Amino acid sequence: MLLELHHIEKxxxxxxALADGNLAVEPGEVHLLLGENGAGKSTLMKIIAGIVExxxxxxxxxxxxxxxxxxSEAAAIGISMVHQESLLAPxxxxxxxxxxxREERLPFGWVRRSxxxxxxxxxxxxxxxxxxxxxxxxxxxxxxKQLVEICRAILHGSSLVIFDEPTSSLSGSEAxxxxxxxxxxxxxxxxxxxxxxxxxxxxxxxxxxxxLRDGRTVHTGPLADLTTDGIIRHMxxxxxxxxxxxxxxxxxxxRLRVEHLTRKGELSDICFSLRAGEIVGMAGLIGAxxxxxxxxxxxxxPIDTGGIWMGGRQMSIGSPKEAVKAGLxxxxxxxxxxxxxxxxxxxxxxxxxxxxxxSRFGFLNGSAQNAAAEDFIGRLRIRAASPWQxxxxxxxxxxxxxVIAKWLFRQAQVFxxxxxxxxxxxxxxxxxxxxxxxxxREGAAILMVSSEMAELLxxxxxxxxxxxxxxxxxxxxRTTQEEIMRYAALxxxxxxxxxx
Amino acid sequence: xxxxxxxxxxxxxxxxxxxxERIVLQRLLPFLSLIVLFVALAIASPHFLTNTNxxxxxxxxxxINIMALGMTMIIINGGIDLSVGAILAMGGLLxxxxxxxxxxxxxxxxxxxxxxxxxxxxxxxxxTQLRIAPFIVTLGTLxxxxxxxxxxxxxxxxxxxxxxxxxxxxxNVLGVPFVLWILVGCALATxxxxxxxxxxxxxxxxxSNREAxxxxxxxxxxxxxxxxxxxxxxxxxxxxxxxSRLMTGQPTAGQGYELQAIAAxxxxxxxLQGGEGSVVGTLIGAFIMGLLSNGSDxxxxxxxxxxxxxxxxIILAVTLDELRKRRTASx
Numbered sequence: 001m002l003l004e005l006h007h008i009e010k011x012x013x014x015x016x017a018l019a020d021g022n023l024a025v026e027p028g029e030v031h032l033l034l035g036e037n038g039a040g041k042s043t044l045m046k047i048i049a050g051i052v053e054x055x056x057x058x059x060x061x062x063x064x065x066x067x068x069x070x071x072s073e074a075a076a077i078g079i080s081m082v083h084q085e086s087l088l089a090p091x092x093x094x095x096x097x098x099x100x101x102r103e104e105r106l107p108f109g110w111v112r113r114s115x116x117x118x119x120x121x122x123x124x125x126x127x128x129x130x131x132x133x134x135x136x137x138x139x140x141x142x143x144x145k146q147l148v149e150i151c152r153a154i155l156h157g158s159s160l161v162i163f164d165e166p167t168s169s170l171s172g173s174e175a176x177x178x179x180x181x182x183x184x185x186x187x188x189x190x191x192x193x194x195x196x197x198x199x200x201x202x203x204x205x206x207x208x209x210x211x212l213r214d215g216r217t218v219h220t221g222p223l224a225d226l227t228t229d230g231i232i233r234h235m236x237x238x239x240x241x242x243x244x245x246x247x248x249x250x251x252x253x254x255r256l257r258v259e260h261l262t263r264k265g266e267l268s269d270i271c272f273s274l275r276a277g278e279i280v281g282m283a284g285l286i287g288a289x290x291x292x293x294x295x296x297x298x299x300x301x302p303i304d305t306g307g308i309w310m311g312g313r314q315m316s317i318g319s320p321k322e323a324v325k326a327g328l329x330x331x332x333x334x335x336x337x338x339x340x341x342x343x344x345x346x347x348x349x350x351x352x353x354x355x356x357x358x359s360r361f362g363f364l365n366g367s368a369q370n371a372a373a374e375d376f377i378g379r380l381r382i383r384a385a386s387p388w389q390x391x392x393x394x395x396x397x398x399x400x401x402x403v404i405a406k407w408l409f410r411q412a413q414v415f416x417x418x419x420x421x422x423x424x425x426x427x428x429x430x431x432x433x434x435x436x437x438x439x440x441r442e443g444a445a446i447l448m449v450s451s452e453m454a455e456l457l458x459x460x461x462x463x464x465x466x467x468x469x470x471x472x473x474x475x476x477x478r479t480t481q482e483e484i485m486r487y488a489a490l491x492x493x494x495x496x497x498x499x500x
Numbered sequence: 501x502x503x504x505x506x507x508x509x510x511x512x513x514x515x516x517x518x519x520x521e522r523i524v525l526q527r528l529l530p531f532l533s534l535i536v537l538f539v540a541l542a543i544a545s546p547h548f549l550t551n552t553n554x555x556x557x558x559x560x561x562x563x564i565n566i567m568a569l570g571m572t573m574i575i576i577n578g579g580i581d582l583s584v585g586a587i588l589a590m591g592g593l594l595x596x597x598x599x600x601x602x603x604x605x606x607x608x609x610x611x612x613x614x615x616x617x618x619x620x621x622x623x624x625x626x627x628t629q630l631r632i633a634p635f636i637v638t639l640g641t642l643x644x645x646x647x648x649x650x651x652x653x654x655x656x657x658x659x660x661x662x663x664x665x666x667x668x669x670x671x672n673v674l675g676v677p678f679v680l681w682i683l684v685g686c687a688l689a690t691x692x693x694x695x696x697x698x699x700x701x702x703x704x705x706x707x708s709n710r711e712a713x714x715x716x717x718x719x720x721x722x723x724x725x726x727x728x729x730x731x732x733x734x735x736x737x738x739x740x741x742x743x744s745r746l747m748t749g750q751p752t753a754g755q756g757y758e759l760q761a762i763a764a765x766x767x768x769x770x771x772l773q774g775g776e777g778s779v780v781g782t783l784i785g786a787f788i789m790g791l792l793s794n795g796s797d798x799x800x801x802x803x804x805x806x807x808x809x810x811x812x813x814i815i816l817a818v819t820l821d822e823l824r825k826r827r828t829a830s831x
Contacts, residue, residue: 300715324717332715341709343775352705353716355698362697406716 001060002027002191003048003079003160008057010043017043019215021057025160028189030182030205032196032223035212036235036395036425041195044212045162048193049081050074072101078159082149082166090138095120097137098152123151127181142333143170143286150181160191167198168423170451173489174286179204197425199228200454211235236427246459246477247437252276254312255445256328256414258297261306266292267469270306274414274445279436281460281477282449283484289469290449291333294416298330299323310414324353329407331400333419333449339403342392346384347373349391349402353410376405380435397428404435415439417448421455433459453481529820530768530784537791545798553794555677559669559745561790562679563588565783566738567757568764569690570620570731572782575765576694577727578707578774579634583623584735584761586645588754591616591739593649596658596665596749605665612740613733619645620732624725642758649751658749669744679741686734691779693730703727707774763810764789767817788813 001024008021018040025031035041046052047059050068059066061077068074071081088097095117120133129147131140137148146166153161163182167175182205185192194205202209202223209226211219211234219226219234226234254273261270267289274280282290295301297308299317308315310326317323323330332338340349350373351358358368373387380401384394391402400420407415417436421429436446436459450456456463457479465473465487473487541548548554567584574581595612599605619641626637671678694700702723705713713720743749766772767788768781789810796806 298715320715321717321719330715337709338711338715341705341712341775343708344704348701348705352701352713352718355701355718359698362699364696364698364701366696410717 002062004060006058008044008047009055010047010052011055016215020217021212022217023210025191025193027159027191028186029207030186030192030194032194032202032206032209034209034231034235036427039212040215041212042164045081045164045193045195049079049162080153080158081162081164082153083164088137088145088148092137093133094131094135094137094148095133097148098155123155141287143174146170150178154185158190161185162193164195165197165423167196167201170286175201197423198452199231232426247441249277249441251278252443255310257309259307261296261303263296263301263303267296270471272464272471274447276443276445277440279440279446279448279460281456281463282447282466283453283456283463284466284488286451288466288488290466291418294330294418294449297416298328324410327413329410329412329415331403331415331417331420333422335399335403340391340399343390345388346377346391346402347387350376350405350409353406372409376409380405381431397424400424400432413444415444415446417446419450420448453484530781530788530817534784534788537788541791541795547798557790557794558677558680561786562683563738563742564757564760564764565683565786566686567735568761568782568786569686569779570734571761572765572770572777572779573690573694573703573727574731575770575772576707576775576777577703577724578710579627580638580772581623581728581731582635582638582758583642583645585754585757586642586649587616587619587732587735588739588742588757589649589751590619590645591736592743592753593653593658593749593751595740596661596743599662599665600658600660605662609668609740613736616736616739617729617733621725621729623732624728627728628721628724653751655751661747665744666747669741687779687783694779699723699726704775760789763814767814769821
């Protein structure tokens with residue numbers, strides 16, 4: 001055995017994050033670690049990677065008990081981790097990040113930049129990553145940052161690499177690239193621990209599975225012995241009977257129309273419309289311009305030419321403030337940065353965009369705020385102890401519901417969802433879909449950007465496909481992944497003529 | 501609401517500490533320190549618990565305290581204002597100059613307050629319109645305001661001020677220093693503003709996460725500018741009180757006061773990262789510093805040592821606050 005964990009316990013304050021964590025990894029195996037958010041996966045990985053110390057239990061590394069106190073101690077014995085959230089220094093280059101803390105030891109702390117650049121370029125070329133050593137990390141997309149994290153972890157011949165949801169910000173071909181890297185590591189007899197929420201990718205990577213629930217290991221065994229339903233049953237602790245079903249209804253009046261929207265270098269000649277009661281999916285590879293489209297519609301980035309009509313009137317949206325006023329809502333892909341104020345209570349977050357409606361002459365009406373917060377916590381089934389709980393202390397799925405509640409409270413009419421299910425667990429995903437369905441039934445128009453094609457096929461009434469800043473195809477909701485990929489990755493099809 | 505696919509009956513994975521309890525806890529430690537300090541001084545020195553001495557503590561502290569109220573708002577907003585000492589001088593100088601030129605006392609005070617407001621507004625506009633870090637902008641305006649004050653006055657203090665003006669800083673109302681009434685009024689107004697108005701709510705949101713505030717459609721620039729303007733206004737008032745106590749308008753007044761105001765905010769639990777701080781905390785912070793300096797005087801501690809003690813207290817207070825936060829934080 002490469003690594004064995006027995007009866008690991010960890011408490012934060014009074015909260016038990018791990019009560020009985022068990023895990024064993026052999027060299028050359030890809031070990032999947034599954035569980036809902038809050039099940040203790042991240043804590044277990046942080047213990048292995050030396051980021052936090054365990055309170056009780058045993059950790060054996062190559063047969064000897066170890067107590068890791070820092071990530072560098074873990075790195076020294078051959079354990080490295082690819083983090084889910086980017087832990088890179090944004091102002092440094094890709095190469096500098098790769099070698100951060102592992103620079104050559106030269107006198108006076110001197111750094112030999114050209115050699116570092118060369119080594120980094122070789123590594124990137126060897127794996128065929130779409131990166132360049134001299135790029136500054138802050139300019140990279142989430143996918144690019146993820147690749148840098150992966151490069152960093154495999155750079156110095158570790159014997160165990162932990163992947164914490166490496167594909168959550170990646171799409172199709174990039175995810176395939178990650179799988180390829182994982183398989184290469186396996187061939188080199190490296191142990192891999194792989195955390196994921198995307199059950200569809202399990203078979204592409206995994207050998208064995210360990211499932212955590214409420215801080216305890218509830219199952220361990222070969223992947224081949226489990227069905228998807230079986231996995232979900234272990235994760236959730238009960239049957240997930242009703243999967244999501246989209247209520248289909250005839251679309252109502254037009255809520256949003258975008259004509260010939262262009263933003264130099266990012267978007268060109270975007271035309272589409274959203275109707276009341278409609279959920280329109282937006283597919284495409286990372287970097288196709290989907291997030292950029294959301295940002296432009298929401299007034300974050302200025303548009304060069306083209307127009308936006310809402311309810312028959314042309315809008316000039318120059319800032320998020322104006323977008324919100326016009327009835328738009330943007331559920332961003334990185335909810336912890338742009339979606340929530342983590343250090344404020346849930347109640348304040350829910351009412352943040354609509355403070356005006358709970359205030360008179362600038363004074364807040366506290367009881368109206370609390371009533372609204374309690375109402376939404378109940379309606380959206382946000383699992384929180386009280387409206388005063390800080391948003392940062394909620395799980396990913398519940399945080400997402402708070403973001404949605406914020407826009408419901410603001411009575412938005414047109415919703416832009418950018419990767420709404422990123423990093424949230426199976427149960428919460430279904431709840432988010434049901435919320436979207438309910439919104440649509442109440443007459444909202446929804447644009448849903450997602451890199452998970454299976455989700456789009458499940459949720460969307462029709463699907464727009466983007467590639468290189470253009471809309472390259474429009475498909476009915478009941479299409480296939482192959483058909484979407486044809487428009488997302490292959491040659492451009494003229495579509496603007498077909499539009500009504 | 502449609503039926504959720506997954507029913508959950510067990511407790512949420514991360515039990516919450518109620519936000520309000522957390523805030524109360526945050527205020528408790530400085531408050532206890534203040535009481536301990538007060539009691540200790542009362543025991544150590546027979547002169548401490550006299551009317552004269554306590555009045556003098558209040559008068560000495562009031563100027564820093566009123567400035568610190570504005571600084572609290574600015575720090576919660578995620579900013580800083582290094583120019584308040586110079587704004588204080590500008591306010592005091594222009595206010596007293598107005599009186600020298602024949603304006604009435606209220607008009608003179610108003611001049612000082614408006615001067616402060618305009619200086620703060622200039623800071624706010626530069627920060628939001630030029631998008632330069634508050635530290636840099638106010639470092640620059642610290643020099644600009646101070647230099648302007650010196651140029652206007654030719655470096656000389658204003659002396660010909662009506663005698664009744666001293667009432668603002670030295671008078672008593674109902675047996676209590678007038679400045680204490682002013683301080684209580686300003687503190688109440690700031691507290692209400694921060695806790696019960698849209699401006700306050702937005703200020704906390706902007707300071708905690710500016711980007712999310714922009715995405716929520718909050719007029720971030722307007723509210724940021726407003727906070728600096730209000731901070732400047734309070735500083736202008738503090739400048740008039742300082743001028744009244746000294747009965748001069750000094751272009752060199754208030755040097756180093758910005759650091760005392762910042763210290764009061766952080767001792768009171770404010771975070772220079774933004775998003776945290778409270779009026780009550782700042783009041784306690786300012787009084788802790790006031791009592792330390794008064795106590796040292798009474799007990800004959802060297803003024804050199806005094807400075808070192810106050811410096812150590814700042815670090816100690818923030819360290820304790822950090823330790824508490826780390827203990828209660830679950831990752």
